[in-house]
Amino acid sequence: MADLLTFIEFSLRGLMVGAVYALMAMGLSLIFGVMRVVNVAHGEFLMLGGYVSFFAWSSVQLNPIASLFVAMPLLFFLGMTIQRLFIERVVGKPELSSLMLCFGLSIILLQGAQLLFTPDPRGFTWLLYPVRLLGWNFPMYMLMIFATSMAIAFALFLFLKATRWGKAIRAVSQNYEVAQACGIDARKVRMLSFGCGAAMAGAAGAFVPVQFSLSPGVGHEFILKSFAVVVVGGLGSLWGAFLAGLLLGIVESLITFYFSSHLAQLTFYATIIAVLLVRPGGLFGSAEA
């Protein structure tokens, strides 16, 4: 019985960490689904979201949830600008072109952050006290981050399902030519999608200074996990990215507790290979975003 309770406790903990992975991966998946661009610079969007949150806290004591109202719009407009100025030029070109471009952007953003913010690790403490929930102690900030991440994820689903622009994004991701033939401005849709993807990364990043530690290179730790999540979830599948993100959190937490953190990393990346071999489209893969 005690073993089962421990299993449930660490599954729940993993679920909470996984919510941040899910947000990040959903942004990446959205961009890939619409543009077929593997955005290697996505980790840097997360890093920038983290700095917005950190400076909002250190200058005006704005908590990470409130700072989302600054971080997400900022990253949204930055994403749209980058898409319009750079990414748009390589859409439809061989995948290597967009990969190299994003890689270059990633280096520029990383080095720019090193210059602007210094490589010093940053962070702050917010709601760091245990709360009793279902018989277990959870840090309050983790519960808040989980609830907010879920709300953002479902808001994105709702946006894609119920709004005109959301439907346009889904249409472009499903069939670009048909969407254009129906009068959808694919260029605007791509710009909007990239902005939304960047905003999702920015939202995940806003929690980094509270949950982890923020430095210009922090995006690299998350981008690998995000790629893994997107592949396991299914390239371009938002639901897949969402569920696989939560799954990654759970797997990571359980294996770290029962075995070791090394095995947790190994298992997850081994799962990617297994998924690609058995089900190349991912566990929840489909063409739609």
Place this chain on the structure above:
Amino acid sequence: MDRVDFLFSPYGSELTAAVASVIEELGVPTAASIVATLAPWKGKNAKWMTQFSSTAPLYLMGSVDLAIERAEAKNIAILYEDTPFPIGVADGLRARAKERGLKIAMDEKYDKALTDWSPLVSKARSLGAEFLAGGGYYPAAVGITRAAAGIGYRLKLLALVVGAADPKFVKDLGILAEGVAGSDIWLPSVKTRGFVVEGATIANEDFVRSYKEEFKRDPEYWSAAGYGAGQLLAQAVNDSLKRARKVDRNLTRDFLFNFSGETIYGDYGVVKLGQPDAGMQVRKQHFVIQWQKGKKEVVWPRELASAEPWIGWPR
């Protein structure tokens, strides 16, 4: 390399280990300023590079004595990053715990890419560990402290390298940093004499004052280590000039391996040339520090303590 008389080393164990073989092959005198791992020297019969800083196993050894003698802890959980320096720190903790009869409740390394420490910290708690020690670099010190606080873990002592000694630690964690112990190899307040250069002694306090004037902030240990290694190399070059009227690599190297004394960074003395562990630091000592009311206090060893240790975390 023909025109190079000596080298300043890179920062950290991994990079220094990577350049050690090149330094030895090319024969350039080097005082490795920030490297705590023993790997570049242990059994290597080094001839050109000496270890200026202290060795990793010494970092938290004092905290074991503190945990036993003052906190009356009955067991320890050793939790450390799987990279050379933290592995060395854990080796020291393990050896001291065994030597002093402290039960090891948990001994686990974690992946460098780990971002959530709560499963491991929870495991330490479920095993009943009263003293949690180890860590890695800054993110780990913050992450482990947060994870422990997040699950309401109460410890007799929490001692972490190297981030817990960073002034940012108390800034980032506030009240949670209170009572967390760490290790410091150097402190601005420590009285060291340094070398006599051009007829004047540049002691630690002179270095701290000059640094503050120049950079408008307190120096950290890495700045002091760099400056101290510079003092040592300058003295080695002076010695060579005095003896041969030129900067001779062999004479400079001999000075680095034979000198035993003090820089602003503290004691320096290495295993002599010709020994299997030649160049390995043997004199540099560590302090156990603890955050108390936002101030870093030396709490161990007793004779150098600036305050009584606080037992119990969180405060």
